[in-house]
Amino acid sequence: xxxxxxxxxxxxxxxxxxxxxxxxxxxxxxxxxxxxxxxxxxxxxxxxxxxxxxxxxxxxxxxxxxxxxxxxxxxxxxxxxxxxxxxxxxxxxxxxxxxxxxxxxxxxxxxxxxxxxxxxxxxxxxxxxxxxxxxxxxxxxxxxxxxxxxxxxxxxxxxxxxxxxxxxxxxxxxxxxxxxxxxxxxxxxxxxxxxxxxxxxxxxxxxxxxxxxxxxxxxxxxxxxxxxxxxxxxxxxxxxxxxxxxxxxxxxxxxxxxxxxxxxxxxxxxxxxxxxxxxxxx
Amino acid sequence: xxxxxxxxxxxxxxxxxxxxxxxxxxxxxxxxxxxxxxxxxxxxxxxxxxxxxxxxxxxxxxxxxxxxxxxxxxxxxxxxxxxxxxxxxxxxxxxxxxxxxxxxxxxxxxxxxxxxxxxxxxxxxxxxxxxxxxxxxxxxxxxxxxxxxxxxxxxxxxxxxxxxxxxxxxxxxxxxxxxxxxxxxxxxxxxxxxxxxxxxxxxxxxxxxxxxxxxxxxxxxxxxxxxxxxxxxxxxxxxxxxxxxxxxxxxxxxxxxxxxxxxxxxxxxxxxxxxxxxxxxxxxxxxxxxxxx
Numbered sequence: 001x002x003x004x005x006x007x008x009x010x011x012x013x014x015x016x017x018x019x020x021x022x023x024x025x026x027x028x029x030x031x032x033x034x035x036x037x038x039x040x041x042x043x044x045x046x047x048x049x050x051x052x053x054x055x056x057x058x059x060x061x062x063x064x065x066x067x068x069x070x071x072x073x074x075x076x077x078x079x080x081x082x083x084x085x086x087x088x089x090x091x092x093x094x095x096x097x098x099x100x101x102x103x104x105x106x107x108x109x110x111x112x113x114x115x116x117x118x119x120x121x122x123x124x125x126x127x128x129x130x131x132x133x134x135x136x137x138x139x140x141x142x143x144x145x146x147x148x149x150x151x152x153x154x155x156x157x158x159x160x161x162x163x164x165x166x167x168x169x170x171x172x173x174x175x176x177x178x179x180x181x182x183x184x185x186x187x188x189x190x191x192x193x194x195x196x197x198x199x200x201x202x203x204x205x206x207x208x209x210x211x212x213x214x215x216x217x218x219x220x221x222x223x224x225x226x227x228x229x230x231x232x233x234x235x236x237x238x239x240x241x242x243x244x245x246x247x248x249x250x251x252x253x254x255x256x257x258x259x260x261x262x263x264x265x266x267x268x269x270x271x272x273x274x275x276x277x278x279x280x281x282x
Numbered sequence: 283x284x285x286x287x288x289x290x291x292x293x294x295x296x297x298x299x300x301x302x303x304x305x306x307x308x309x310x311x312x313x314x315x316x317x318x319x320x321x322x323x324x325x326x327x328x329x330x331x332x333x334x335x336x337x338x339x340x341x342x343x344x345x346x347x348x349x350x351x352x353x354x355x356x357x358x359x360x361x362x363x364x365x366x367x368x369x370x371x372x373x374x375x376x377x378x379x380x381x382x383x384x385x386x387x388x389x390x391x392x393x394x395x396x397x398x399x400x401x402x403x404x405x406x407x408x409x410x411x412x413x414x415x416x417x418x419x420x421x422x423x424x425x426x427x428x429x430x431x432x433x434x435x436x437x438x439x440x441x442x443x444x445x446x447x448x449x450x451x452x453x454x455x456x457x458x459x460x461x462x463x464x465x466x467x468x469x470x471x472x473x474x475x476x477x478x479x480x481x482x483x484x485x486x487x488x489x490x491x492x493x494x495x496x497x498x499x500x501x502x503x504x505x506x507x508x509x510x511x512x513x514x515x516x517x518x519x520x521x522x523x524x525x526x527x528x529x530x531x532x533x534x535x536x537x538x539x540x541x542x543x544x545x546x547x548x549x550x551x552x553x554x555x556x557x558x559x560x561x562x563x564x565x566x567x568x569x570x571x572x573x574x575x
Contacts, residue, residue: 015373016374019392026410029410094301102299103299105285106289106298111284124555127510127534128554129313132551135316136316155306175288216512232513239408239517248415255409278460
């Protein structure tokens, strides 16, 4: 603060707090909905203060699912989401680390060709090539499998570019020293390069975990088997079924459960999150 | 590009790039090529006969009122989302930058919506605006305003814009706040000594200095509104009522998977690719060089 202006400062705090409250309001309503029983949630006006059914709803949603029909329990969907997010995040990181290492540290034919091919993937987000990619995955017999769910999302130019930038800033002396000590390329990669870029890897992991957890369109197309359903996808089905069976308490509980893991990652790994976000966008 | 000290040619680098190149070829290049090829074909209603029609699918697209409307609608939607999420984030960041106490706490409280999946953001908002149960619908009703986004196209569009803006504010806030925090304090102090008040300092010093960030965010927000809002639209309106919220990406999905019009959907995909290529070129030509004063 440059000068003393108590009124301006007060107004600043006030406006920010109002902003925060407005932004948090939808989540508050969701939380409140998850703390009442199903019947209360069908009577307008719906409550804006929490009830006492939170743990009952939590238990029912996690282990029994949303209704008596054939939907899976939400704990199962959460597990599926976790598996998918982990495969996508770790897969992307490994694939990108390897290719960035090759492009920065090796002279080999078609090096630039490969680089541009990776660059081109920037221009082809899943959303613009959904139908043909679906056909390819179907031809390969990968519908309803974790491979079909994750592989098409694993190649990423942004991660490769970020590691390329990181590797370019690693001092040449490290490579010279490790060569003198008799280390081969892979030894150098695992013992030097990965340890020096570990904060970047962690930062990227945070971003990619959220990206993977929140995938929607692709899983929606590629899986139609209840055993593959993720929690983010499950919500849509529940919203549709709400027309006939309005169990809003459980639907909003599921919404809450689906958004908590990525929010926890953002809030508690905030430093890594901010670093990851600003670095991948460079 | 290449390290001064590097390894020589062997089979190893090929093995290292192989996973990424393989995935790129199988899941990016092949589908993209197929989309381009399919966009030149027409299939009959039963999928029995396929005919090569050159650019007829594109001609048809450009003469299709519904497609052109969804084009304008997407542009309108993106403009609204970019405008609201940028301006709200700018105000919040400027205020958070002013206060010393609590700035990091405020940041934490403002960035978490980034982590919410678009379809969940849609679920939150559609619940508040549910025509029969929603808390805001109820309040609006008390005020004498009738809300039903399932029937009213304008209301459906506003709801989708609200949900999309809500989710994007956190991202914009983070970048604006970081940019403002990195402005050297002596600049601001000098202006204050010269008698410039907070508002004057904001418009003549802070705002011009964060122009590169603003341009960067503008591009990111447009890309977001174009491509990442599918989940919101799918959860909130399913493109309706009467196509009132059908954006380009939603239409590709709808025509391809629900309408099963392969050629038309492929042609739309190709148009989208052209748009992405155009945006990427702009990003690298102009944003990389930084918009400077």
